[in-house]
Structures are given as C-alpha cells and as structure tokens.
Amino acid sequence: MTFLSVEQPDGLVSSTSGIAVDFVRDWRQAASRLSAGHRTAFQHGYWLGAWYEAFGDVAPLIAVISDVATGKDLAVVPMISHVRRGIRIVEFADLGVSDNNAPILALDAAPMDAIGRALVEALRALPDGFDLLRLKKMPAQVAGRPNPLVSLGRAGSCSVNGNLVLIGDDYEAYRASIRRLQMPRCWRVFSRLGNARFEIATDAGRAHEFLDVMDLQQAERMRQLGSPFVLNDDVHARFYREVARRGVAEGYAVISALVCDKGIAATTLGVRHGATYFLLRISHTGKTWANFSPGLLVTERTMAALHALGARRFDLSVGNQDYKRRFGAEQVPLTDASVALSWRGRPFAWRDHAAQGLRRHPRLAALAARAMGKGAR
Numbered sequence: 001m002t003f004l005s006v007e008q009p010d011g012l013v014s015s016t017s018g019i020a021v022d023f024v025r026d027w028r029q030a031a032s033r034l035s036a037g038h039r040t041a042f043q044h045g046y047w048l049g050a051w052y053e054a055f056g057d058v059a060p061l062i063a064v065i066s067d068v069a070t071g072k073d074l075a076v077v078p079m080i081s082h083v084r085r086g087i088r089i090v091e092f093a094d095l096g097v098s099d100n101n102a103p104i105l106a107l108d109a110a111p112m113d114a115i116g117r118a119l120v121e122a123l124r125a126l127p128d129g130f131d132l133l134r135l136k137k138m139p140a141q142v143a144g145r146p147n148p149l150v151s152l153g154r155a156g157s158c159s160v161n162g163n164l165v166l167i168g169d170d171y172e173a174y175r176a177s178i179r180r181l182q183m184p185r186c187w188r189v190f191s192r193l194g195n196a197r198f199e200i201a202t203d204a205g206r207a208h209e210f211l212d213v214m215d216l217q218q219a220e221r222m223r224q225l226g227s228p229f230v231l232n233d234d235v236h237a238r239f240y241r242e243v244a245r246r247g248v249a250e251g252y253a254v255i256s257a258l259v260c261d262k263g264i265a266a267t268t269l270g271v272r273h274g275a276t277y278f279l280l281r282i283s284h285t286g287k288t289w290a291n292f293s294p295g296l297l298v299t300e301r302t303m304a305a306l307h308a309l310g311a312r313r314f315d316l317s318v319g320n321q322d323y324k325r326r327f328g329a330e331q332v333p334l335t336d337a338s339v340a341l342s343w344r345g346r347p348f349a350w351r352d353h354a355a356q357g358l359r360r361h362p363r364l365a366a367l368a369a370r371a372m373g374k375g376a377r
Contacts, residue, residue, distance in 0.1 A: 018067065018068050018069060018114075019065060019066070019067065019068065019074070019114055019115065019118040020065070020066045020067070020068050021063055021064070021065050021118055021119060021121075021122035022063070022064045022065075022066070023061055023062065023063055023064075023122070023126065024060075024061075024062045024063075024064055025059070025060055025061065025062075026060060027048060027049065027052040027060050027062060027078070027093075028049075029062075030062040030064055030076060030078075031045055031048070031049065033064050033073055033076050033104075034073050034075070034076050034104045034105070034106055036107060037073075037075075037076070037104040037105050037106055037107060038104065038105040038106075038107060038142050038143035038144075038145050039102070039104045039105070039142060039143065039273070040100055040102055040139065040142060040143070040273065040276070041252075041271040041272065041273035041276065041278050042098040042099060042100055042101065042102075042271070042278075043076075043078060043102060043103075043104045044247075044252060044271070044273055046243060046246040046247040046252050046253065047098075047243060047247075047271065048078050048093060049242075049246065050239055050242035050243045050246060051093050051097070051098075051239060052093060053239075053242060054235055054236075054238050054239035054242060055080075055093075055095055055235060055239070058080040058081070058082045058095070059080060059081045059082065060079075060080055060093070061079045061080055061081045061090060062076060062077065062078050062079060063075075063076070063077040063079060063119055063122070064076050065077065065103075065115055065118065065119065072106065073106055074105070074106050074112055074115065075103040075104060075105050075106065075112065075115055075148070076103060076104040077092075077103045077104075077119065077149070078092065078093045078104075079091060079092055079093060080092075080093050081128065081130065086344075087131045087132055087344060087345060087348060088128065088129060088130045088131045088132070089130070089131065089132045089133075089134055090123060090130050090132070090133045090134070090341070091133070091134045091135065091136065092135060092136065092137075094136065094137070097236070097239065098137070099137065099162065099278050099280065099315065099317055099318055100137045100138065100139045100162065100334060101135065101136060101137050101138055102138055102139055102142045102147050102149070103115070103142070103147070103148065103149060104142075105142050105143075105145055105148075112148040113148060113151065114148075115148040115149065116148055116149050116151050116152045119133075119149070120133060120152070120339050120341070123341050124341050124342075129342065130341045130342070130345075131340070131341055131342045131344040131345035131348070132338065132339070132340060132341060132342075132345035132348050132349060133152075133337070133338070133339040133341055134336075134337075134338050134352065135149055135152065135153065135336065135337040135338075136158060136334075136336045137158055137160065137318070137334045137336070138150050138153070138158070138334060138335045138336070138337070139162070139332070139334060139335075140155065140333070140335065143274075149337065150335045150337070152337035152339055153335045153336050153337025153338070153356070154335065154336075154337075154353075154356055154357075155333065155335050156333035156334070156335060157335055157336045157337075157356035157357075158333070158334035158335055158336045159336075159355075160318035160319065160334060161318065161320070161331045161332055161333055161334055162315050162317075162318065162331070162332035162334060163315060163316040163317065163318070163319075163320065163324040163329035163330070163331060163332070164313060164314070164315050164316075164329060164330055164331075164332045165303075165313075165314040165315075165316065165327055165328050165329045165330075166312065166313060166314075166330075167303070167307055167312055167313075167314065168312070169312075171304055171307045171308070174307075174328075175300075175304075177328060178300075178326065178327060178328060180326065181293075181296055181300070181326055181327070182293075183296070183297060183300045185292075186292040186293050186296065186297045187292075187297060187301075189291055189292035190258060190260070190265070190289075190292045190294070190297060193260040193261065193262060193265075194260055194261035194262070195259075195260055195261045196258070196259070196260040197258075197259055197260070198256065198257075198258055198259075198298070198301040198302075198305070199256065199257050199258075199259050200254060200255070200256045200302070200305060201244075201248055201255045201256070201257075202248065202249065203248065203249065204241075204244055204245040204248055204249075206255075207241075207244040207245075207248045207253065207255040208241055208244060208245075210255045210256070210257045210264065210267045210269075211237075211240055211241060211244060211255060211267075211269065213257070213263075213264045213267055213283070214267040214269060214281060214283040215231065215232035215237060215283075216232075216283075217266075217267070217283035217284060217285060217286075218231065218232070218281065218283045219232050220286070221283070221284075221286060224286070231281070240269065243271070247271070251272060251309070252271060252272060252273065253269075253270075253271055254268070254269070254270045254271065254272055254277065254302065254306065255267070255268070255269050256268045256298060256301070256302045256305070257298065258294055258297060258298045258301070263285075265284060265285050265288075265289050265294040265298075266282070266283060266284035266285065266294035266295050266297065266298035267281075267282070267283045267284075267298065268281065268282050268283075268298050268299060268302050269281040270302070272306060272311060275310055275311055275312045275313055276311070276312075276313040276314075276315065277303075277306050277311045277313070277314050277315070278315045278317065279299065279302070279314070279315065279316050279317050280317055282295050282298065282299060283295075284298070295323075296323060299316075299327070300327075315332070316329050318334075336352070336356055338352035338353060338356075
C-alpha cells in the first residue's frame with residue numbers, strides 16, 4: 001500500500017506497494033531525515049542547504065519515502081517544481097550546477113525497486129496538477145547501492161557523463177602513468193616564480209578570495225571564447241560561497257589555488273564526500289603563464305593533496321574535454337528519465353524519449369540537430 005501525505009498525516013492516498021510518500025515543501029524540514037544515509041556529494045546537506053537557499057525562485061518539493069510496515073525512512077528525493085511553457089514540471093534540485101542527481105538512500109534498506117513507481121503515483125495524486133517528472137544525470141549507483149530511480153529511464157540515456165579517475169594507494173605510480181602531461185616539469189617552472197606554492201583554503205575567508213579570482217578568470221576566458229557565463233551572477237556566486245562557508249573547514253568544499261608573489265595563477269573548486277572527489281570548476285590566467293599549464297597543474301596538485309587524505313575516486317566532471325582522457329579518466333554513463341504525470345505532459349515525455357534514443361546514434365542526432373537549426377553539440 002502506498003500512502004501520500006503533504007505535510008500532514010491525514011491526507012492519505014492508498015495503493016498497493018507498501019511504501020509511504022510524504023512531500024515536504026521546506027528543505028529544512030527534510031534535512032535531518034536519513035542524515036547518515038547513502039548519497040553522493042551532491043546530496044550532502046551543505047550542498048542542498050546552500051542550493052535551496054540560493055535558488056529561491058523555484059518551489060521546493062522533497063519526497064520522503066518510508067516503509068509502511070516499519071515506519072523507517074527508505075529514501076529522500078530532493079526536488080523542485082516550476083512552470084515552463086505552461087507545463088508543471090517536477091525535477092531534481094539542480095538547475096545545472098550538480099554533476100549528478102540521486103535520492104538519499106537508507107543504510108540498511110532492503111532492495112527498493114518499487115520506489116520509482118511509488119514516487120510517480122504519489123506525484124500524480126497531488127492536488128498541484130503536475131504534468132511531467134523529469135529526472136536528469138542519475139548515476140547507476142549511490143555509494144555502491146543500486147539507484148532505484150534509474151529504472152524509470154533508459155540506462156545511459158543522459159547526454160553527459162561523468163569522467164572518473166581511479167587511483168590506487170600508490171600516487172607516484174599514477175603520476176608516472178600520466179607522464180605525458182609533464183607535471184613535474186610544470187611544477188619546476190612554476191616554482192621559479194617568487195614564493196610559488198600550492199594552497200588549499202582552510203577557512204571561508206580564504207576560500208572566498210580564491211572564488212573571487214575564479215569568477216574573474218573564468219569570465220574572461222568565456223569572453224574570449226564568445227560564450228555566455230553565468231556562474232558569477234548574484235545567485236550562483238552566492239551559492240558557491242555558501243557551499244564554501246559551510247563545508248571548507250571540514251574538507252567537503254575543496255577550493256585550491258596556485259599562488260605566487262605576482263598573484264593567483266589558477267584555481268579549482270570541487271566537493272569531496274568520503275573517498276570520492278568531484279572537480280567542478282577550474283580557472284587560470286590563460287596565456288600569461290601558459291608555459292607551465294596552470295590549469296592542469298592546479299588540478300593534479302589538488303588530486304595529489306586529496307589522495308594523501310584518503311581520496312581514491314576523482315570525477316573530473318561532465319563534459320568530455322581532451323585533458324580528462326590525458327588524466328586517465330574513463331567515461332561513466334548517467335541516466336535521464338521523463339515520466340508524464342498528466343495528459344499535458346505526454347508530448348514532452350515523448351520528445352524527451354526520442355532525444356534519448358537519438359543519443360545512441362550520434363550521426364542521426366547530429367542530422368536532427370542541424371535540421372532543427374541547433375547545430376551539433
């Protein structure tokens with residue numbers, strides 16, 4: 001039996017799965033649920049707390065899923081709802097800043113194959129009249145456990161993927177495997193600058209200094225490329241600084257830089273959860289110090305520092321730039337799912353399914369994109 005309640009226990013809708021779905025409209029009310037559950041770095045309380053605070057123009061919709069028989073929480077799904085082109089859409093709390101999206105899962109829960117179906121049924125029963133559930137960038141597993149929401153979509157159907165570098169206990173062996181990057185030589189060249197050093201921020205003040213430089217360097221790089229850049233606008237800047245404020249002291253938020261007397265040559269921003277680190281942003285001075293590849297060097301030094309602290313999985317973020325292969329990254333598929341919640345949502349779900357199918361045939365996808373005037377992506 002599935003039960004649905006919207007912030008009160010007396011509005012229950014029943015079905016046949018033994019799962020209860022309770023929707024909460026304020027992240028602060030859900031934050032303590034499954035606080036020790038399985039998650040990726042993007043379902044961490046520091047990330048989600050900062051996210052819901054910064055992106056306040058959308059309506060929070062957090063599903064708390066539990067077992068009817070035991071009353072134990074099984075999963076928490078951090079989502080939002082908003083209206084686009086007149087269609088009421090439910091999706092993960094993301095808006096493009098998270099590398100993956102997933103539920104938070106109970107540590108000791110039994111297999112949860114019915115969770116996806118229960119979530120869809122509960123959303124359809126809400127009085128809000130939602131039209132479409134759109135779940136993007138889902139990993140197949142969450143901390144080694146199967147992601148129960150992946151079954152709602154086609155495995156590997158996402159247009160982007162992770163880029164994972166696995167490093168054993170011997171970091172020098174890994175460094176030797178990427179010798180074509182010439183990181184030791186780059187470090188020697190950088191070291192000739194006055195008071196040259198690699199630094200990881202240990203307090204929010206220093207982290208914010210690095211983020212200020214990162215915004216300027218990335219904005220200039222995007223200007224040179226003729227590409228739009230939004231990560232330094234008021235909302236995004238506030239979000240990243242709040243993540244840093246909450247998480248830098250504990251090592252969750254990792255903000256690093258190459259620093260010398262002449263200034264900051266390069267920076268990185270990433271998040272770490274357990275043995276896994278996600279690199280999210282890199283900035284550098286461009287041609288000023290190109291002779292020691294500052295972007296690559298600050299990345300490698302960050303990986304070395306975190307490896308010494310126990311990190312063994314390094315995800316270099318979505319996007320398949322060539323340097324990631326040079327670091328030894330392997331592509332990790334992600335999954336999208338689109339489910340119609342009403343008749344109005346069906347055409348949008350069908351369109352999403354068609355796009356996901358085309359991704360399995362790159363040449364057809366390129367032809368379709370050109371026919372629609374979008375060009376290849």
